[in-house]
Amino acid sequence: MLLGNGGELEPSTHRDQVKGEPDSLLLHRKVPSHGRALRFLLIGPYDPHGGEYTFLAPPLGVWRLTGHLSTRGVAATVFDPNCCTQPVLRALSDTLRQGPWDLVGISTTAMTLRYDLQLAHLAKQLVPHALLVAGGMEATFNPERLFSLAPFDFMVLGEGEKPLTALAERLRTGAALCEIPGTVTRTREGRIVRLRQVAMTREELSKAIATTPYASMPYSMYWKRLEEAYQVGALPFKADREAGLAEIRSVRLNTLNYCPMACTFCSSTNFLHEAQGGVARVARLDAEECLTMIRRILDAHPHTRTVIFQDDIFVFTQDRRLLPLCEGIVAAKGRGELPVDLQFISTNRIDSMTPERLQAMRRAGFRVLGFGVENFSRQVLKEFNKGQIYDHIEPTLKEALKVGVTPFLDLILTSPRSSMEDLAHTIRQAFRWIRAGCEVGIYPYVIPFSGAAIARDPELEPQTVYETITVPGTAISWRQAKKILPFDPAVREAILAVERQFEQTLALLHSKVPHLPSRVRSLLWIACAEPTLRAAGQQMPTRQSILTALAGRLPPSASSLASRVDDFLDLPMPVAVA
Numbered sequence: 001m002l003l004g005n006g007g008e009l010e011p012s013t014h015r016d017q018v019k020g021e022p023d024s025l026l027l028h029r030k031v032p033s034h035g036r037a038l039r040f041l042l043i044g045p046y047d048p049h050g051g052e053y054t055f056l057a058p059p060l061g062v063w064r065l066t067g068h069l070s071t072r073g074v075a076a077t078v079f080d081p082n083c084c085t086q087p088v089l090r091a092l093s094d095t096l097r098q099g100p101w102d103l104v105g106i107s108t109t110a111m112t113l114r115y116d117l118q119l120a121h122l123a124k125q126l127v128p129h130a131l132l133v134a135g136g137m138e139a140t141f142n143p144e145r146l147f148s149l150a151p152f153d154f155m156v157l158g159e160g161e162k163p164l165t166a167l168a169e170r171l172r173t174g175a176a177l178c179e180i181p182g183t184v185t186r187t188r189e190g191r192i193v194r195l196r197q198v199a200m201t202r203e204e205l206s207k208a209i210a211t212t213p214y215a216s217m218p219y220s221m222y223w224k225r226l227e228e229a230y231q232v233g234a235l236p237f238k239a240d241r242e243a244g245l246a247e248i249r250s251v252r253l254n255t256l257n258y259c260p261m262a263c264t265f266c267s268s269t270n271f272l273h274e275a276q277g278g279v280a281r282v283a284r285l286d287a288e289e290c291l292t293m294i295r296r297i298l299d300a301h302p303h304t305r306t307v308i309f310q311d312d313i314f315v316f317t318q319d320r321r322l323l324p325l326c327e328g329i330v331a332a333k334g335r336g337e338l339p340v341d342l343q344f345i346s347t348n349r350i351d352s353m354t355p356e357r358l359q360a361m362r363r364a365g366f367r368v369l370g371f372g373v374e375n376f377s378r379q380v381l382k383e384f385n386k387g388q389i390y391d392h393i394e395p396t397l398k399e400a401l402k403v404g405v406t407p408f409l410d411l412i413l414t415s416p417r418s419s420m421e422d423l424a425h426t427i428r429q430a431f432r433w434i435r436a437g438c439e440v441g442i443y444p445y446v447i448p449f450s451g452a453a454i455a456r457d458p459e460l461e462p463q464t465v466y467e468t469i470t471v472p473g474t475a476i477s478w479r480q481a482k483k484i485l486p487f488d489p490a491v492r493e494a495i496l497a498v499e500r501q502f503e504q505t506l507a508l509l510h511s512k513v514p515h516l517p518s519r520v521r522s523l524l525w526i527a528c529a530e531p532t533l534r535a536a537g538q539q540m541p542t543r544q545s546i547l548t549a550l551a552g553r554l555p556p557s558a559s560s561l562a563s564r565v566d567d568f569l570d571l572p573m574p575v576a577v578a
Contacts, residue, residue, distance in 0.1 A: 061160075117476070163182035265374075376426045413445065444525070509558075
């Protein structure tokens, strides 16, 4: 492949392929010159849609790896494709030419894979003698696919700290680059060889997190982009501006290695299991270590308004950390070590909450608590392996709102075996809790992420819809599972009709409002579901009540768009296509 004058990849008549067992002689030639420090370039997942598939924040895992490697004598650099001041391919080309680089690492996710591979091909083109390594979810769960799509030398299974440290040591000494735990290679015969690794211990995880170089992370650049997207400066009231800044000026902190809840739709719950070849132990920071990291974040970014705990699950049912942490935060604020108005956001098990815990979190400054409610149907929750939370949803949401905390609910409207009543009930309950003060994020159906139990269920293959994905600028493509639709034909057609209505109405709003937060999108989903479900004989909130709520959450300059949405919903839609 060639890099065209416009900075885009151009197809060539052939592409590099990894053939067979890594050639030790070739790999030995990649040893750096004596007297020069090793140089690793780590590239975060590439989301050209600006936060559609990634957090609008520096890639935390990549930065943590960089910090860890720096303590091992490696000059590691992060290239963040989502935070460039020039076209991404041109920016990466410039960075690659600032070598020499001994290793280029590509972090991959299912949703960004086509763009991640685009960067991988460019890296191999411009620095062919550097080791090209893939990490992240897709490298762990689908190494066969990645070897077939890009010229990788290695895949990393699970956490990258140990494998990359071992690769660095062998590069430094000239030892053979083989049989490294936590890596995947391919033999000359095309056989995939996985060398499992044990997940980091609690002590190892703590040390790795402590090396995260927060002072080097470009949070201010992300904040500026978000403030422009939110148009914070244009808000007429100071309280609104302050609320907007609290939402934007946030820094993320990870304190946990993985969530053990084993939800059937989740891939991250199996990430370390897949790397280890067995069940991994849960590891997380203790209360004092969390406080230490919070102080470090504030030292590095003193304008931080909110710390977001990026753990998939922050509070466990049997949790000995939460109350001491909340007490420590309150005490630190009282001593002037932390800003009094510093706020926190976390994602939690809804069945782990008690009035005492909620009150303690509110006193400490937790303003939003995320809950993976997923659905309001008991049967659907059982299908997701979350049936145990059903009886906790209503009392916990009421108690959280009572103490002044905003619950954020993630919802999946349909499951493979959901009914029309399940769908309508979840829509009704979502609207009810939004009006009560909750925030809601909505997804129409299950996305079959690599490694999730539901994606591996052969019974669901007939309900799985695939799409052809192409690496931009190349002829390389593959079929990827995109969605799992309900078995019930009526429910399947209904959710596809709702999705199509949502996409067209969203485009209407985007033409006037550059950024639509989840609180607006969720109401738009409900508005688009109302006519379809009402036509199916289901009881729905009135359209006027939905549109009134939508208008109240749009920016003042765009509140009149709600009436246009009303007109748009009455237009006939084409027949749904999966």
